[in-house]
Amino acid sequence: MTFVIGVDGGGTRTRAVLLAADGRELARAEGPGAVVTSDTSEVAARAVSTAVQAAAREAGVSLPAAALWAGLAGAGREPASGRVEAALASAGLADRVHVATDAEAAFHDAFDEGSGVLLIAGTGSIALGRGGAGRWVRAGGWGQRVGDEGSGYAIGEAALRAVMRAHDGRGPTTILSESVIASCAVASPEDIVGWIERASKGEVAALVPSVAHAAAAGDAAACAILGHAVSELAGHVAAILRRAERWPDPVPLALWGGLLGAGGPLRAATLKALAAHPMDVRDIDLDPPAGAARMALALR
Numbered sequence: 341m342t343f344v345i346g347v348d349g350g351g352t353r354t355r356a357v358l359l360a361a362d363g364r365e366l367a368r369a370e371g372p373g374a375v376v377t378s379d380t381s382e383v384a385a386r387a388v389s390t391a392v393q394a395a396a397r398e399a400g401v402s403l404p405a406a407a408l409w410a411g412l413a414g415a416g417r418e419p420a421s422g423r424v425e426a427a428l429a430s431a432g433l434a435d436r437v438h439v440a441t442d443a444e445a446a447f448h449d450a451f452d453e454g455s456g457v458l459l460i461a462g463t464g465s466i467a468l469g470r471g472g473a474g475r476w477v478r479a480g481g482w483g484q485r486v487g488d489e490g491s492g493y494a495i496g497e498a499a500l501r502a503v504m505r506a507h508d509g510r511g512p513t514t515i516l517s518e519s520v521i522a523s524c525a526v527a528s529p530e531d532i533v534g535w536i537e538r539a540s541k542g543e544v545a546a547l548v549p550s551v552a553h554a555a556a557a558g559d560a561a562a563c564a565i566l567g568h569a570v571s572e573l574a575g576h577v578a579a580i581l582r583r584a585e586r587w588p589d590p591v592p593l594a595l596w597g598g599l600l601g602a603g604g605p606l607r608a609a610t611l612k613a614l615a616a617h618p619m620d621v622r623d624i625d626l627d628p629p630a631g632a633a634r635m636a637l638a639l640r
Contacts, residue, residue: 343401344640345434346633347388347410348445349374351463351542354412356391357629358399359637366401368629369394376414376424376439384412385427392433407639408434409632411445413464416481436639442628443468443481449631450594450622455587457580457619459573461606462597463545465491467576472586479579484541490572490606492545492599495565499547500536502561503529514561519550548598552605569599570606574613581617590618596626 342361347354354374358366371391374384388410396403408428415421425439443466447458457469465488466481484493503520505511507529517529523546524535536544554562581587593614599606602625611621 341401342406342640343399344407344633344636345392345395345405345409346445346629346631346636347374347391347408347412348442348628348632349384349388349391349410349412350442351375351413354387354391355629356388356395357633358395358401358405359633361406361637361640363634363637365630365633367395367399369398374412376412376417376420381420381423382427384414385424385431388412388424388428389431389433403434404432405434405636407436407636408438409445409636409639410437410439411442411628411632412439413442414483415439416441416443416478434636438635438639440635441468441481443478445628445632445635446594446596446626447631448635449626449628450596450624451592452634454592456592456594456622457577458594458596459577459600459610460595460597461490461492461569461573461599461604461610463492463541464488465494465573465576465597467573467580469580469584471584472588473584475584477580477584479576479583490569490576490599492548493541494572495551495569495599496544496547497536498565498568499551499562500532500544502565504532506561512560514554515557515559516550516554516562519554520547523547523550548605566606566609570609570613573600573606573610577614577617588620590620592622593619594622594624594626601625 346357354371372387374387429437467479
């Protein structure tokens with residue numbers, strides 16, 4: 341039978357969805373995370389292959405599919421994304437292969453071919469928009485070294501800095517000290533230096549609940565950290581609105597990721613920060629691999 345595959349890959353997991361030619365969902369499966377960098381293109385391709393093969397087994401179909409559309413974290417930069425696309429094409433997973441970003445997969449699920457702004461904040465952060473003129477605009481998503489403002493990683497790193505400042509007497513005493521030391525499983529603030537050198541992005545982002553709990557208790561340092569994160573995320577959206585053209589009124593907006601999705605610790609504050617802009621907030625639970633699969637249908 342004719343079928344296509346959509347893939348959404350991030351730092352934690354890779355998800356694959358198989359659709360029949362008429363759009364019916366045939367199966368889903370998961371694999372390890374797939375983040376595209378100059379050093380991990382082959383690893384990302386293997387993660388995609390694992391998820392796709394598992395979905396094909398679940399559906400009882402044989403590869404290759406007619407088309408594969410994969411949205412992968414970090415895939416917006418060449419030449420690494422091109423290497424992943426070439427590796428997937430040679431793996432025999434599909435007759436036609438296209439690699440884009442995980443943000444694009446989520447955007448397509450939220451807005452299909454229409455206009456809108458998607459703001460994502462999880463371990464990393466990015467905003468993606470498309471105005472009425474059809475031109476794509478992005479803000480952020482440049483990684484933890486020069487971007488990812490307002491993300492879980494940025495919040496976790498700021499918490500570590502607040503603890504060290506308090507330890508030195510350069511900053512106010514904060515209840516973050518006890519909870520962060522416990523979360524890092526270290527004995528003292530001095531041990532944080534060694535911990536951060538070996539910690540993954542996800543482990544740093546996992547400090548967000550400690551910051552949220554401290555802020556709820558009124559801790560000044562934690563409140564400042566979350567306030568700065570909200571300001572940065574609102575700035576992502578403001579930049580998108582300035583740069584794209586012919587927006588509908590109000591502008592469709594979707595929020596996604598662990599910090600901004602339903603129940604996310606920054607969702608309410610971010611929406612409040614965006615109140616000056618007329619926005620049509622889409623209260624939907626996004627399904628990025630399904631969005632990717634629909635894009636695969638268009639590749640046939």
